[in-house]
Amino acid sequence: MTVQFERRTDRPDAEGRCTIHLRAYFEGQRLRLVTREKCLASEWQTDKQRFRRSKQGYQDANDYLDSLAARVQAAYRQLRTSGIEHTPEELKAALAPPAPAEKPKPEPARMLVVLFDEYRTAQSARGMRFNTLKTLNTSRNLVAEFAAKLPKGLTLAAYDMAIHDRLLGFLRHEKKLAQNSIWKVVKHIKAMLAYLNRDRGMPLAVEPKQLKAEWVDVDKVYLTAAELATLEAAKLPVGLVRTRDAFLFCCYTGLRYSDLAELREGNLHDWSGARVLRLTQAKTRTSVSIYLTGTASALLDKYLGEGLRLLQVMANQVMNRNLKEISKRAGLRELVEVGDYRNGQDGQATGAQV
Structure with missing residues (x-):
């Protein structure tokens, strides 16, 4: 392969500068590429196919031509060794910059109630007792009722300490739950969040151990x-x-x-x-x-x-x-x-x- 550079004089710009073109000859074929460089006639050495010192930034411009020639030579060798038909079109494709990597699409936000259902299904498969599953479902339904009051629902990513405090207020003031009933709901939520993080690798907005609810001893009076x-x-x-x-x-x-x-x-x-x-x-x-x-x-x-x-x-x-x-x-x-x-x-x- 022979690589040459030529200053095209047929389309000068308003200042009289013409574009430098690359010509590559191989196996009776010709590749033509337009470079990003332009210059005046006085700034170009036709015999050496390089820029004169009179061009501002001539050294960087010449280095660019050298690197471009090297890339063409390398692409040609790669085509030959890979067995791909080496045509000007294939050579151009090999020289084209790689397409930008497609950004991975963000996963859709997971709704907390749906994840609660998946947690309950997993615990059932692991042998959780029927009556425990029933109490777990009660907690799930309370969370679902609370989530329905939020304009955008409740996602796992949104369940932080502020949302947790709002849930406690909902359970205490709207549902009129006793303290130990609230404790049980929080216990189930903590276990569910720990499962999602530990067993399924999902990030959490709050550490389960940060979710507090106290159990209180209740005096019991028995019937005579x-x-x-x-x-x-x-x-x-x-x-x-x-x-x-x-x-x-x-x-x-x-x-x-x-x-x-x-x-x-x-x-x-x-x-x-x-x-x-x-x-x-x-x-x-x-x-x-x-x-x-x-x-x-x-x-x-x-x-x-x-x-x-x-x-x-x-x-x-x-x-x-x-x-x-x-x-x-x-x-x-x-x-x-x-x-x-x-x-x-x-x-x-x-x-x-x-």
Whole structure:
């Protein structure tokens, strides 16, 4: 290949400067390129194909011509060794500057409620217990209700400390949740954010450990035998009788609400002329047998055969609301709540207070 430079004189500019062209000859073909340099006739040495000293910046201009010639030679050699047909067009393409790399498109903002659903699905696949998933879904629904109030919804990137404080205000003042109920929602949010960051590599706007909500110990007042008798004898609308009977059955047997909701006829057994409940507790996964007193057994007989469950229970929130009304109608003004116990220790209260 032979590379030459030529000053074209056919199209001078207003000042009389003409463009320098590159000519490359190879295998009977010719490549012509327009360079970025221009000069007057007095600034160009035709025999040496270089700029004279009279041209301002002549050295840089000559270096540019040398580098351009070297690039053409290198591109030609590359075409020959690669087996690509070396035509002027291919040579021009090889000399063209590379196209700018396409900027990666930013990922669409992920909505927090959608990610909450994905977290719940993942925990279900990993074996989270059914009743725990139910409480997790309650927290998810509260977050969804809060997010619906925001003009642009709630994304993961937007969930910072300021938004968290607004959520706490929503839970406390609009939803009227007690402190321990707020604590449970925050607990679920922290676990969800930790999963998204640790297991899925998603960046967070706030560290989960920064999200604070305090658990408070609540004084519990328990019903006496006389108060239980008052509840038994209270005249109630039909809609409240089922709640009263389910609550009394829990009192007589020591069952948690989560276990009561799962009782089936298969859990009921006869033993030495009496009745026994045999079940695996939802929270502890331990098997227990509970002897039924005559009063407790009579409550089961009242609803036996009405459905798959031994007692027809409603959602925990509805049961708590009904308990308030039942206590008022029965004349009880002390605290009444459904509580959970583990290994004889007082656990988290799941009921309401009146």
